[in-house]
Amino acid sequence: MTEEKKGISRREFLKDASLIVGGAAVGSTMLGTVAVASCNNNNNTTTSVGPSGGGRHSLFKVNGIDHWVEIEPYWSLNFVIREKLGLTFTKMGCDRGECGHCTVLVNDLPIYSCMMLAQDAIDKPIETAEILSPDLTNLDGIAKSFRDNAAFQCGFCTAGWMIATKALLKKNPSPNLDQVREELAGHLCICSGIIEICQTVVKIGQGG
Amino acid sequence: MYPFKVNNPTTVNAAAQALAGGKAAIIAGGTEQLFFLKAMHSPATPPETLVNLKSIPGLTDIKEEGNTLKIGALATLTAIANNDIIKSKYTALAQAAKAVASPELRNQGTIGGNICQRVQCWYYKADNNLFPCRRKVSNGPCYALLGDNRYNSIFGQVNTCYAVNPSDTAPALLALGAKIVTNKKTYNASEFWSATNTSDIEKTTVLALDEIVTEIQIPAPAAGTKSAFKKFALRKSFDFPIVNAAAVITLSGGTVSKASIALNAVHNLPRKATAAEDSINGKAINADTAWDAGVAALNGANAMPQTPANTTWDTIGNKYMIQIAKVLVKRAILDCR
Numbered sequence: 299m300t301e302e303k304k305g306i307s308r309r310e311f312l313k314d315a316s317l318i319v320g321g322a323a324v325g326s327t328m329l330g331t332v333a334v335a336s337c338n339n340n341n342n343t344t345t346s347v348g349p350s351g352g353g354r355h356s357l358f359k360v361n362g363i364d365h366w367v368e369i370e371p372y373w374s375l376n377f378v379i380r381e382k383l384g385l386t387f388t389k390m391g392c393d394r395g396e397c398g399h400c401t402v403l404v405n406d407l408p409i410y411s412c413m414m415l416a417q418d419a420i421d422k423p424i425e426t427a428e429i430l431s432p433d434l435t436n437l438d439g440i441a442k443s444f445r446d447n448a449a450f451q452c453g454f455c456t457a458g459w460m461i462a463t464k465a466l467l468k469k470n471p472s473p474n475l476d477q478v479r480e481e482l483a484g485h486l487c488i489c490s491g492i493i494e495i496c497q498t499v500v501k502i503g504q505g506g
Numbered sequence: 507m508y509p510f511k512v513n514n515p516t517t518v519n520a521a522a523q524a525l526a527g528g529k530a531a532i533i534a535g536g537t538e539q540l541f542f543l544k545a546m547h548s549p550a551t552p553p554e555t556l557v558n559l560k561s562i563p564g565l566t567d568i569k570e571e572g573n574t575l576k577i578g579a580l581a582t583l584t585a586i587a588n589n590d591i592i593k594s595k596y597t598a599l600a601q602a603a604k605a606v607a608s609p610e611l612r613n614q615g616t617i618g619g620n621i622c623q624r625v626q627c628w629y630y631k632a633d634n635n636l637f638p639c640r641r642k643v644s645n646g647p648c649y650a651l652l653g654d655n656r657y658n659s660i661f662g663q664v665n666t667c668y669a670v671n672p673s674d675t676a677p678a679l680l681a682l683g684a685k686i687v688t689n690k691k692t693y694n695a696s697e698f699w700s701a702t703n704t705s706d707i708e709k710t711t712v713l714a715l716d717e718i719v720t721e722i723q724i725p726a727p728a729a730g731t732k733s734a735f736k737k738f739a740l741r742k743s744f745d746f747p748i749v750n751a752a753a754v755i756t757l758s759g760g761t762v763s764k765a766s767i768a769l770n771a772v773h774n775l776p777r778k779a780t781a782a783e784d785s786i787n788g789k790a791i792n793a794d795t796a797w798d799a800g801v802a803a804l805n806g807a808n809a810m811p812q813t814p815a816n817t818t819w820d821t822i823g824n825k826y827m828i829q830i831a832k833v834l835v836k837r838a839i840l841d842c843r
Contacts, residue, residue, distance in 0.1 A: 371512035371556075374540070393544060395537050395611055407584075407613045413537045414614065417512055418560060462610070483743030484608025 356420045360385065361429040367416075375419045376400045376411035379426060387427040387457040391486075398485030401458040402426050408462045410484075427457035430464065440464055440502060449498035451489030459485050463499050472503035507543055510554060514561035518689045518720055521557050526716040530555040534580055535615040537607075538623050545633045548707060549642050559618075565720060568592070573726040579618030579719040583675075584609070586617055596724055598733035598752045598838075602678035605737045608744040618719040620675045621686070621698070622711055625774065626746055627658060627669035640666050641707045655810040657748065660827050664701040664774035668810060671699060671710055672746045676776040677768035678735050679722065681752040687721040688713065699775045710775075728764070731756040734841030736834040747771040749831045751779075751803075753838035755791070762786050767803060767838070772831055779803035782835055796839040800832035807831070 355366040360383060367382050379385050379402065388411060391399030395413040402411045403425040430438035437445065440460050450456040459482065466473060466481045473481065478499045487495060513530065515521040524530050531553035533539045543552060559565065565580035568589050575596060577586065586592055587604035606612055606620060624630075629637040629649035640646045650658045650668045658668040676699065679686075684695045693712065700712040713719070727733070733754040739745035749771050756764040765783040770776045782803035789795045809825035 370509065372507050372510045374507070394541055398608070398610065401610055408610050409614050410537075410610050413540050413611070415512065415533070415536060415540070415556075415558075417514075418536070418558070479743065481609055484610040 356417070358383070358416075358419065358424060359422065360424045361426060362423075369416045371415070371417055373416040374412050375402070375404075375414045375416045375424075378416040378419075379411060379424075385426050385428050387431075388461075389454055389457060391455070391458075396486070397455070397458075397488075398462070399455050399458045401462050401485070403461055403465055406465060406468065408465045408484075425461060425464070427461045430460050438464075440467070443498055443502045444495075447494065447498040447501065449491065449495045451487070451491045455485060455487050459487070459495050459499075463502070466499070467503060470503075473500065475500050478503075507540070508552060510543075510552070510556055513555050513557045515557060515559075516561055516563070518562060518718055521559060521562060521718055522689050522716040524555065524557045525718070528715055529553060530557050532557050532559060532718065534559045534619045535582070537611050537615045538619055542624065542631075542708075545631065547631055547633065547635060549635045549638060550707065559718065570726075575724040575726065577617060577722045577724070579721060580616045583607075583612040583615050583617060583620065586675075587612065595727060596678075596682060596733065598678040598681060598735040598754060599675065599724070601735035602674045602737075602750070602752065605735065605747075605750070606674045617675055617722060620673050621679065621722075622713070622719065623671075623673055624708055625667070625669035625710055626672035626771070627667075629653070630669055641669070651810065656822050656824050657827075658810055658824055659773050660804075660807045660809060660824055660831070661773040661777065662808065667774055669774060670771045671774060671776055672771050673776065674735075674737060674747060674750055674770070677750055677752040677770040678733075679724070680768040680770075680776050680778055681754045681766045682724050682727070682733065683754075683766065685723040686719055687723060688717045688719050690714070690717050692723075696778060701774065727754065728756050730758055731764075732842040734838045736838045736841070738830050738834055749827055749834055751831065751834040751838045753835070753842050755786070755839065755842035757791070757842075761788055761790050763788075765799075765839075767799070767835060769803060769831055769835065772807070772827060779835065781805050786839060791839060791843045793836070793840065796836040797832070799839055800835035803835045804828050804832050 355368050358365045358367055365383055367378055369378060376390055379388050388402055389399040390412060391397035393412050395410045400411045401408050404419055404422050430441040440463050444460055462482055470477060475496060478496045513524045515524060533556040559580060565578040567578045568581050569576050570591055583603040583606050587600050593600040627650055629639055630641055637649045638646050640648050648666060648668060659670055680695045686693045686695060686698045698711055735752045737750040738748045751769050754766040755762055765786045767779040767782045768776060769779055782799040785802035786795055786799040807828045809823050812823050
């Protein structure tokens, strides 16, 4: 071993540092602390992606906040939410309408955002999982229960389950396990935590 | 996805005009069309334009007019499954709509799209035209015939294709004697699905290129009529059917005076089981008569051949589908008591 190998090389330092940064980002996503500017903005002000509102820009009302985005017709709603608005709680899983990771609420109904063209969601109220956890001190009951009951393993599918749970509980405030399994059938947890998740949703309905 | 344009017409005629060129395709709910555009399963040039039917007003209504139930082609499957009139009088259709895919897909998917969906065969559907089969290229092989055919047709081929029609609502509409209204013509459900036209691999219906389903009409069932839909899938909650079946039965004085039974996912086209109808007609419904009808429904069904080429695949074949189909017909009939 040569002398210089004894110290930490620049390459190794960078590698380690990026791992720490990556780890921190994942950890805080699970706890809902990723500060999304638009999410913390409760004044319903108009934010714009691109030059300015109007003209070729379309209105996306996400979590009660107006966003003006210049879209292409072939963009999916998932692409706009994640890549243009930076709301990355909503994930992209299979991109084929099979896994449920990309679920958002449009007009209060859960839909797969990978299977909806962005142009079809213009001017409609959209809710994403960010609405459940604006910051760590202010978790929604659903997000808090998912955290307290460890209703996740890797956490990749969790945002989809949580936002669909919100729609389910609005329709049926205290569902039993069978109803939960039926209504959340469109979600996959590849870590196989499905039963814990469904039991947690039942528990939320029962007030805990 | 590749860069396509979207046309948002406000009338059916404008939509038909946009489709006429042949370089456009329909998008309604989007769950089927976007799946295939993303998968790029076809060697054909993908459409330049998608014609969005959702921008046309008035296609989502569900209403009863006189003795006919009229369902707009863009009514979502959720709306149909939750509609009180359909649940009470056209039970099989409500059950079928509820059995389609997952709640999220039912919130987006439309009944028009469900009855026009493409055939189901994992070789045909594979991404990036991985299996250029007979449906896609002339003289291509049928991979299902050579390979794993556990979900393919048990009633033989149509135009050398062993794929199945996976629609859940199709057998319910077929059994209920629905009419399908397009911008050009009104079809009986029994003549709506057609064998593959080799010039258009996507086609499962008789519709012309610029023909759009606008409405589905179902005649009110006679007094004493009950209907039921049964589906078998690997995942109960969210899957394409292995087999599904619908029965519409009118009882008078304890015996069957009229029976209408249909099966799907067993053949290239939804299948009316006339032999089963004849079998149950005039009899009281019990486990024995219902089973006899199930057996009759599967008259002429054959498992796909297991060739030397596919025995090395440890394939299970599709013989089990025959047994499942018999039982589903039996259960659908028993539910009509």
